[in-house]
Amino acid sequence: MDRIEFGILVSLLRQDRNLTQFELAEHSQVENAVISQIERGVKKHFNSKLLMNLANALHLTTIERREFFLAASGVKQEHIVRQPNAALVTDSIDSEKVLGKMINIIKKLRLPAFIMDVYSDVLALNMVALAFFQVTPAILETAPTLPGGYTTVRMMFGKELALRSKVTENWDQYAVGSMRFIRENSLRYRAKPYFQYLMKSFKNPTEYPLFDRYWNMVSSFEQDREANVDVFTYTHADFGPLNYATATTVSITPNGELFLNQYLPLDEHTRSLFDTLAAQTSEGVIAPLAPWPEKHIP
Known part of the structure; x- marks a missing residue:
């Protein structure tokens, strides 16, 4: 998931809780400007505290938290699976x-x-x-x-x-x-x-x-x-x-x-x-x- 998609995801999760950007900033103790940057996809780097604060404020379940943190990693789905490697005779997953x-x-x-x-x-x-x-x-x-x-x-x-x-x-x-x-x-x-x-x-x-x-x-x-x-x-x-x-x-x-x-x-x-x-x-x-x-x- 790229940063644009992650920003859309955060916005959707926020709306799920009927929160404004300002209210999410208050609940997560994250600056309102940072919330705006995330949702617009312009913030490129997230530390663990920021992500945990957001997950807590959004009331995510354990599995939702895992998925949220994976989404924040920026790794695309096709790169999560093991990649082909000629040295290891590893095939791509069909x-x-x-x-x-x-x-x-x-x-x-x-x-x-x-x-x-x-x-x-x-x-x-x-x-x-x-x-x-x-x-x-x-x-x-x-x-x-x-x-x-x-x-x-x-x-x-x-x-x-x-x-x-x-x-x-x-x-x-x-x-x-x-x-x-x-x-x-x-x-x-x-x-x-x-x-x-x-x-x-x-x-x-x-x-x-x-x-x-x-x-x-x-x-x-x-x-x-x-x-x-x-x-x-x-x-x-x-x-x-x-x-x-x-x-x-x-x-x-x-x-x-x-x-x-x-x-x-x-x-x-x-x-x-x-x-x-x-x-x-x-x-x-x-x-x-x-x-x-x-x-x-x-």
């Missing part, structure tokens, strides 16, 4: 090959599993996940025509209320955990034009009536998670009481991280449900879904 390997993994998993990118675009999901999320043909057919049509945001917070209509108990806990994942893993990409394109739609209450509430709720929490794992316990309208953990495998590519999420049952009823869904579905995967690594803005 993003599409990485995705292909991950798809082969979820194809064989007999648990709900799917792959998403840093924009929460779902790139592939296995047949068990398709059955578990009850993804309708209409959702798949309209996805290419809608901003965010392939995202988990649409399933969670979109106007179809695809998941909200199914979760009858502990919805807030489920929604907050899902939104936290979205916020944390998108942080270094929020200044990108594609993310701004998505956010314009996500902020439209007609299309995404539940988005703003949970986006803001996550940023207002005072306490961080003790363990970086989401455990979901809720009642599903069709499947009954569920209890499972999300296990996430992260693959780093020159085009950003890919997240392989699989759901691990934590009680006998959920285990039995996943076994039943696996028995009722074939071994396979729905892919490709969202375009990747290239993102197109209409």
Whole structure:
């Protein structure tokens, strides 16, 4: 991320907290002129105290802090991965090959599993996940025509209320955990034009009536998670009481991280449900879904 993009990121994070530049300067004990320089992308060097003060004032979670500090380093995503080296016979990392390997993994998993990118675009999901999320043909057919049509945001917070209509108990806990994942893993990409394109739609209450509430709720929490794992316990309208953990495998590519999420049952009823869904579905995967690594803005 270059300094211009980092400045845009700081500005977006500040606006998330409904702060003016002056208020951020007060909260962070950083001079107002310095805040202005950062947001305009003209300040080239940051010391650790400045960055920590900003992270504290912006109320970033632990993972958001890590992403924020990495963004401030100025290192571009394509340089984070190991570089080709003839002396070490090191090949360059092929993003599409990485995705292909991950798809082969979820194809064989007999648990709900799917792959998403840093924009929460779902790139592939296995047949068990398709059955578990009850993804309708209409959702798949309209996805290419809608901003965010392939995202988990649409399933969670979109106007179809695809998941909200199914979760009858502990919805807030489920929604907050899902939104936290979205916020944390998108942080270094929020200044990108594609993310701004998505956010314009996500902020439209007609299309995404539940988005703003949970986006803001996550940023207002005072306490961080003790363990970086989401455990979901809720009642599903069709499947009954569920209890499972999300296990996430992260693959780093020159085009950003890919997240392989699989759901691990934590009680006998959920285990039995996943076994039943696996028995009722074939071994396979729905892919490709969202375009990747290239993102197109209409």
